[in-house]
Amino acid sequence: MKSYLVGGAVRDRLLGLPPGDRDFVVVGETPESMLAAGFRPVGRDFPVFLHPDTGEEYALARTERKSAPGHRGFVVHADPSVTLDQDLARRDFTINAIAEDADGDVVDPLGGVRDIEARVLRHVGPAFVEDPLRVLRAARFMARLAPLGFEVAPETMALMRQMAAGGELDTLVAERVWQELSKALSAAQPSAFLRTLREADALRAVLPEVDALYGVPQRAEYHPEVDTGIHQELVSDMAARLAPGDTVVGFAALTHDLGKARTPAHELPRHVGHEQAGLAPLRALCERLKVPLEHRDLALVACREHLNVHRLRELRDTTVHDLLVRCDAFRKPGRIAKLALVCEADKRGRLGLEDEPYPQAAQLRRMHAAALSIQARDLAREGLEGPAIGDALRKARVAAIRAARGATADA
Numbered sequence: 001m002k003s004y005l006v007g008g009a010v011r012d013r014l015l016g017l018p019p020g021d022r023d024f025v026v027v028g029e030t031p032e033s034m035l036a037a038g039f040r041p042v043g044r045d046f047p048v049f050l051h052p053d054t055g056e057e058y059a060l061a062r063t064e065r066k067s068a069p070g071h072r073g074f075v076v077h078a079d080p081s082v083t084l085d086q087d088l089a090r091r092d093f094t095i096n097a098i099a100e101d102a103d104g105d106v107v108d109p110l111g112g113v114r115d116i117e118a119r120v121l122r123h124v125g126p127a128f129v130e131d132p133l134r135v136l137r138a139a140r141f142m143a144r145l146a147p148l149g150f151e152v153a154p155e156t157m158a159l160m161r162q163m164a165a166g167g168e169l170d171t172l173v174a175e176r177v178w179q180e181l182s183k184a185l186s187a188a189q190p191s192a193f194l195r196t197l198r199e200a201d202a203l204r205a206v207l208p209e210v211d212a213l214y215g216v217p218q219r220a221e222y223h224p225e226v227d228t229g230i231h232q233e234l235v236s237d238m239a240a241r242l243a244p245g246d247t248v249v250g251f252a253a254l255t256h257d258l259g260k261a262r263t264p265a266h267e268l269p270r271h272v273g274h275e276q277a278g279l280a281p282l283r284a285l286c287e288r289l290k291v292p293l294e295h296r297d298l299a300l301v302a303c304r305e306h307l308n309v310h311r312l313r314e315l316r317d318t319t320v321h322d323l324l325v326r327c328d329a330f331r332k333p334g335r336i337a338k339l340a341l342v343c344e345a346d347k348r349g350r351l352g353l354e355d356e357p358y359p360q361a362a363q364l365r366r367m368h369a370a371a372l373s374i375q376a377r378d379l380a381r382e383g384l385e386g387p388a389i390g391d392a393l394r395k396a397r398v399a400a401i402r403a404a405r406g407a408t409a410d411a
Contacts, residue, residue: 001037002027003058004084004099004107011095014116015148024058025087025099028080031060046076061087064127085109092134093141093156094122115153121145122153132168135160136180136206139196143184146192152199160200169205177206178289185250190240191233198229209281210254212261217269225351226269228260235349243341251295252302252342253349255282259303278303298335301327302342309343312360312367317402320367321394329368336368363405370404371397 009022026034031047039049039058047060062078063086084107088097094112106113115122121141128134138152138160152160163169184193194210197203204211214229225231232254239246239253259278260271282303286296308315308323315323329336340361347358374396376389 001029001033004101006088006099007091007096010098010100010106011112011116014098014113022056024056025061025084026058027061027082027084027087029060030080031078034058034060047078062090063087064090089124090127091124092128092131092137094124097124119145119149119151120153121150121156123156123159128156129159129163129168132163132172133176133180135163135169135197135200135202136172136177139193139200139202140180140184140187142196143187143190143193146189152196157200160202164200164202164205167205169202172206174288174290178291181207181289182247182251185236185240185247185254186245188240188244190236190250190254194229194233194236207285209258209261209285213257216260216263218260218271219269223350224353228257230351231349232257234351234354235345238349238354239342239345242345243338246338246341248295248298249338249341249345251291252299252338253345255285255299256302256306256342256346258282258285275304275307297328298338298342301335302339305339306343306346309339309360309364310347312363317398317405320401320405321371321398324368324371330372333368333372337365340364367401367404370400374400 003024003026005022006025007023008020012019031041034047034049035041038052040052042048042050042057043059046062049058050056051058060078061082061084062076063082064076084099088099088107088109091097094110094115096112097108097110098112099107101107110124111122121138123134138156142150142152181193184190187193194203194207197206198211198214210229210232213232214227216228217226218228218231220226223231225234235253235256236250239250243249255278257274257278258281259274259276262277262281263271263274279300282299283296285291286299291299305323305327308319312320324330324336327335327339343364344358344361347360348354348356374393376393
């Protein structure tokens with residue numbers, strides 16, 4: 001059996017990045033011969049098999065032909081006559097169209113190694129325009145590769161603009177959009193995802209609620225970057241720095257300021273009430289992309305409460321308690337640590353303020369831990385019951401918050 005390591009595993013090795021999953025292409029075989037060799041079939045749309053010992057994926061070499069609009073509109077041809085070069089030629093970017101044989105020799109018919117060395121993300125060929133998902137994949141790869149110095153080739157960006165202008169992105173299904181967005185949020189530089197899509201004029205088709213933030217001014221004394229869209233880029237990158245790989249924090253950071261796009265022009269550059277104004281577009285975005293509940297719920301909390309967390313030192317102890325209740329912090333205690341990270345990303349995601357301290361994060365966690373230590377079952381042992389337990393629980397938790405505030409001040 002003639003098989004080749006392909007795709008990301010080869011690319012990442014050449015970039016010196018940690019290895020991920022290993023995928024293989026098999027040339028000259030049939031589904032029957034793969035089954036006879038003990039491989040297990042898993043591919044739904046084309047012949048993919050799992051190795052009987054390693055569990056790694058082995059796909060038969062194949063070609064693709066466009067048959068309908070959208071990223072699913074392809075006819076796949078897998079046949080023993082399909083060559084390795086033909087299989088590589090159907091891929092999206094040259095850096096993903098590199099193979100390696102069993103001896104470690106590189107097969108690179110499309111110049112992927114050269115583009116890795118030049119730090120260029122370049123499309124393989126004219127068939128790139130047939131799959132609108134590739135616009136998102138380009139942006140997602142830039143979120144990972146921009147810190148390494150990569151740029152999108154001008155001719156590739158031109159094709160991406162062409163695809164966006166033709167409305168092909170409207171055919172993408174929500175699950176695939178979310179998948180690419182989630183991968184971008186887990187990368188080191190999510191801002192590159194946003195900038196790449198904006199440069200291709202595609203962000204308004206994929207994330208119109210975020211695209212609407214660009215060009216909206218903010219008060220320069222609080223936001224030296226002024227432009228709300230630029231602030232959002234800085235916040236997303238700071239979230240990736242504070243919580244690497246955490247897409248729940250990353251999504252909440254991405255969407256915390258959506259209400260600023262709805263501020264009436266005569267009120268700019270102030271944004272009074274933008275927290276509440278952002279809830280409706282955030283819910284619409286989550287429904288459209290079928291965002292997972294954990295991501296949605298933290299995003300809604302962060303959108304609504306981030307200014308309250310910024311003002312934490314000014315809030316009354318009872319107000320802090322009620323904030324925790326609104327966040328469902330006693331039933332879902334892990335939410336507060338993530339909220340603190342989102343708010344810190346917001347505060348430090350400002351031009352020139354990236355290294356400013358944010359003591360509110362530690363203070364919020366401390367107050368929450370203190371309040372969480374007070375349990376209803378402890379009060380029940382004192383003979384309280386019914387509504388009296390609820391009243392006593394609130395008072396005891398407020399007192400714990402007050403004590404934690406004092407401990408924070410002393411520290």
